[in-house]
Amino acid sequence: MFAPVYLDHNASAPLLDAVREAMLPWLGARFGNASSRHEYGRAARRAIDDARAQVAAAVGAHPTEVVFTSGGSEANNLFIKGAAARMKPGLVQVSAIEHPCVREPARQLVRAGWTLAELPTDADGRVQVHALDARTQLVSVMTANNETGVLQDIPAFAAAAKRQGAWLHTDAVQALGKIPLDFRALGVAAMTLSAHKIGGPQGAGALVLDKRVDLEPLIAGGGHERGLRSGTENIAAIVGFGVACKEAVAALGARREAMQAQRALIERCVAEQGGSVFGAGAERLPNTCYFALPGIDGETLVGKLDRAGFAVASGAACSSASPEPSRTLTAMGVAADLARGAIRVSVGASTTMQDVNEFCGALARVADELRGLRAMAAA
Amino acid sequence: MLKFPIYLDYSATTPVDPRVAAKMIPWLTEQFGNPASRSHAYGWEAEAAVEEAREQVAKLVNADPKEIVWTSGATESNNLAIKGAAHFYSGKGKHIITLRTEHKAVLDTFRELEREGFEATYLDPKEDGLIDLDAFRAALRPDTVLVSIMFVNNEIGVIQPIAEIGEICREKGIIFHVDAAQATGKVAIDLDKLKVDLMSFSAHKTYGPKGIGALYVRRKPRIRLEAQMHGGGHERGLRSGTLATHQIVGMGEAFRIAREEMGAENERVRMLRDRLLKGLQDIEATYVNGDLEARVPHNLNISFAYVEGESLIMAIKEVAVSSGSACTSASLEPSYVLRALGREDELAHSSIRFSIGRFTTEEEVDFTIDLLHRKIGKLRELSPLWEMVQEGVDLNTVQWAHH
Numbered sequence: 001m002f003a004p005v006y007l008d009h010n011a012s013a014p015l016l017d018a019v020r021e022a023m024l025p026w027l028g029a030r031f032g033n034a035s036s037r038h039e040y041g042r043a044a045r046r047a048i049d050d051a052r053a054q055v056a057a058a059v060g061a062h063p064t065e066v067v068f069t070s071g072g073s074e075a076n077n078l079f080i081k082g083a084a085a086r087m088k089p090g091l092v093q094v095s096a097i098e099h100p101c102v103r104e105p106a107r108q109l110v111r112a113g114w115t116l117a118e119l120p121t122d123a124d125g126r127v128q129v130h131a132l133d134a135r136t137q138l139v140s141v142m143t144a145n146n147e148t149g150v151l152q153d154i155p156a157f158a159a160a161a162k163r164q165g166a167w168l169h170t171d172a173v174q175a176l177g178k179i180p181l182d183f184r185a186l187g188v189a190a191m192t193l194s195a196h197k198i199g200g201p202q203g204a205g206a207l208v209l210d211k212r213v214d215l216e217p218l219i220a221g222g223g224h225e226r227g228l229r230s231g232t233e234n235i236a237a238i239v240g241f242g243v244a245c246k247e248a249v250a251a252l253g254a255r256r257e258a259m260q261a262q263r264a265l266i267e268r269c270v271a272e273q274g275g276s277v278f279g280a281g282a283e284r285l286p287n288t289c290y291f292a293l294p295g296i297d298g299e300t301l302v303g304k305l306d307r308a309g310f311a312v313a314s315g316a317a318c319s320s321a322s323p324e325p326s327r328t329l330t331a332m333g334v335a336a337d338l339a340r341g342a343i344r345v346s347v348g349a350s351t352t353m354q355d356v357n358e359f360c361g362a363l364a365r366v367a368d369e370l371r372g373l374r375a376m377a378a379a
Numbered sequence: 380m381l382k383f384p385i386y387l388d389y390s391a392t393t394p395v396d397p398r399v400a401a402k403m404i405p406w407l408t409e410q411f412g413n414p415a416s417r418s419h420a421y422g423w424e425a426e427a428a429v430e431e432a433r434e435q436v437a438k439l440v441n442a443d444p445k446e447i448v449w450t451s452g453a454t455e456s457n458n459l460a461i462k463g464a465a466h467f468y469s470g471k472g473k474h475i476i477t478l479r480t481e482h483k484a485v486l487d488t489f490r491e492l493e494r495e496g497f498e499a500t501y502l503d504p505k506e507d508g509l510i511d512l513d514a515f516r517a518a519l520r521p522d523t524v525l526v527s528i529m530f531v532n533n534e535i536g537v538i539q540p541i542a543e544i545g546e547i548c549r550e551k552g553i554i555f556h557v558d559a560a561q562a563t564g565k566v567a568i569d570l571d572k573l574k575v576d577l578m579s580f581s582a583h584k585t586y587g588p589k590g591i592g593a594l595y596v597r598r599k600p601r602i603r604l605e606a607q608m609h610g611g612g613h614e615r616g617l618r619s620g621t622l623a624t625h626q627i628v629g630m631g632e633a634f635r636i637a638r639e640e641m642g643a644e645n646e647r648v649r650m651l652r653d654r655l656l657k658g659l660q661d662i663e664a665t666y667v668n669g670d671l672e673a674r675v676p677h678n679l680n681i682s683f684a685y686v687e688g689e690s691l692i693m694a695i696k697e698v699a700v701s702s703g704s705a706c707t708s709a710s711l712e713p714s715y716v717l718r719a720l721g722r723e724d725e726l727a728h729s730s731i732r733f734s735i736g737r738f739t740t741e742e743e744v745d746f747t748i749d750l751l752h753r754k755i756g757k758l759r760e761l762s763p764l765w766e767m768v769q770e771g772v773d774l775n776t777v778q779w780a781h782h
Contacts, residue, residue, distance in 0.1 A: 003409065004419060004420060004421070006421060008413075008416060008418075008419065008421070011412075011413045011415075011416050011422075012411060012412060012413035012416070012421075012621065013411070014409075014411045015407050015408070015411055020407050020408065023407065024400075024404075027395045027400045027403065027588060028394075028395070028397075028400060029394075031392060031393070031394040031395060032391075032392065032699075033388075033391040033392035033583075035391070036388060036391045036392075036699070036701060037692075037701070038384060038388065038692075038696075038699035038700070038701070039384055039699065040384070040386060040388070040699050041391070041699075070451035070452075070455070070590065070620060070623075071620050071621055071623075072620075072621075073608060073610040073611070073619050073620030073621065074451070074608055074620055076610070077607075077608045077609060077610070077619075099610070099611075100609075100610045100611045100612065100619070101608075101609065101610025101611060101619055101620065102610075104609035104610050104619070105609045105610075107609075108609055194621075196413075196621065196623075201407065201623065201625065202413075202621055202622065202623035202624060202625070202626070203451070203590045203591070203623030203625075203626050204590070218458075218607060218608070219451075219454055219455050219458045219607075220458060220484070220487035220488050220490075220491050221454045221457060221458065221482065221483045221484025221485065221486070221487040221488060222454060222482075222483045222484060222487070223483070223487075230454050230483070230484060230487065231451060231452045231453075231454035231455055231484070232392065232452060232454070232581075232583060232589055233589065233590075234451070234452075234588075234589045234590025234591075234626075235589055236588065236589065236590070237589075237590050237623070237626070299418075302418040302419075303418070306418060306419045306420070311412075311416075311418070311419030311420070311421055312418065312419070313416065313418050313419075314418055
């Protein structure tokens, strides 16, 4: 396969070498079922325990607070539906810019008698703490937005939630490995993590859960993961997740600086093209640049960049098949015309300064070309 | 050369076939795209690989690829099928039926539905582990909405009469779900003929990776489900969440191999199982659990009377076997499956499940036979019960003092 420069790390990050090496034995000679009591099974159980400790350490949690799932979507569903199922229906609030795997489970609660209200953002994509209703029992606000990378004031939400006895959940899938995360300092009741966004494999994620939260499982049968998530453990992926967490945390300081420098370069180029960066006024993840060039359609730009050898996204991957403007940008009050121009560039561990320089050159060329076509059409 | 411990626990999980692993590895290296990414080649390639695997899975069971929904494994498939269908069709009725010997993933899901207000019937199997079709017919009610019966039992390997059950269900308009986690690659499955509406599959019981499974959802007549996991609308809205491409590719390859090699493999496995059975039947007071005819060749579940199962498993450390299903093996309770067959606790406690597979050798079987002969002899020497039996005492007539 012709390998384009990959600048879509927020969709899925390439697997780290150390992760692959750690996983392969579990697709080979070490194949036991972790519930078996013979040596094959016990070895698998030990590997899961080690990975659990690594994931916990990456976010300052206790290993017993980590519940492994098949990924971020499942962890979000598990918390929102699971916590709600054990409460009297009331008010649930999620931010207007949540990933569909938070928004949709929250919408499902309406059928069970809950009232759903969204928390709005300001023009830079910051979710408004003051919009939290005093009656809310269940809140979910992402740590960092997948499109803009804007960081949310989770401790402020946690303090407010605590005052009114509500459970606060945060989807930290995009934040892990890009900024320091501390489960206790954030003060949340639950936090969602995913392996494949940090150089781990697809197919593993976790819900980090305060044990005071009573949760109904989403998947029953066998009682794995303290009864919260049944099903034979995906050991290879869990082992990979553990190693990815360890690597991500160890390299965080250096990687953050590198990502920031790369992003600064991209944003200088965007500014030169007269483009606007969404959420630029807010604190953001160091790796994400979400922008639009005036008068240039996002889908077209992404297609041109792909042919030029650069893999970027026009929005969140899950919805990138739909032509509607991004919900995140709509929530921020961005005009539909400008929103349709949005493209997301997200760098990561494998990105080099050369990749970024080449991208900037390509962006300038492609933008010129598209503007030229537009001028011809207008003439 | 024998490698210890000898693995005879293929029903708990199987090794990933090296051919499957080889097919997975590129997806763990340069091809890492998210199959939902529509804007670049990384995403398209992943999507194409996912669709090819879907075809392989569909082919093994003679279904349409559009009828296959990826999940994280058979447990999730069972949850999605049972809760999804029961919820969607709850307007039609709230009575559901299953067997007492089903996997926990089915039984626990049934319990959950009971808590929600459904009424469940748990049928007792016959002594041979098979469903009693007359009892089944008698249990059906006008408000029966769903029946869930496993294809092959995980502990005793018996094959349920899925075709007959399907006919009965279809005639009455009842949704029929089948947990086929233990069946793929062991029995031929033709969903064009079988009147099954929903069927659960697992990769890791068929030499694929863990963490991936599928649910067959019939299109004609169309079966509707309420999704259990919501989000980005993957899998036509039935199951959201990023698809793990390498695992899906692995499941596809595992099911392709199963389709192509099942015939020859089953013959070889049957020969090994029969050899094991013959070798162990020499031991006095042994009883095979479950019917031997309607049974996959991979499974042998035997009770060795007057030997305590746990001590036996400890004594045969060179062989990796289990006393029941892996999912319940953490508990010291006797197998609920064997008890449902009417085995008394003592015999249920002294049972061992041997499950044979693709990489089992004759040498391993012979070693196991010899080991069991020696160890059971030794354990029985220490058993006062065995001594009494040897002296001709009928233990059933003994009045035991209770402390």
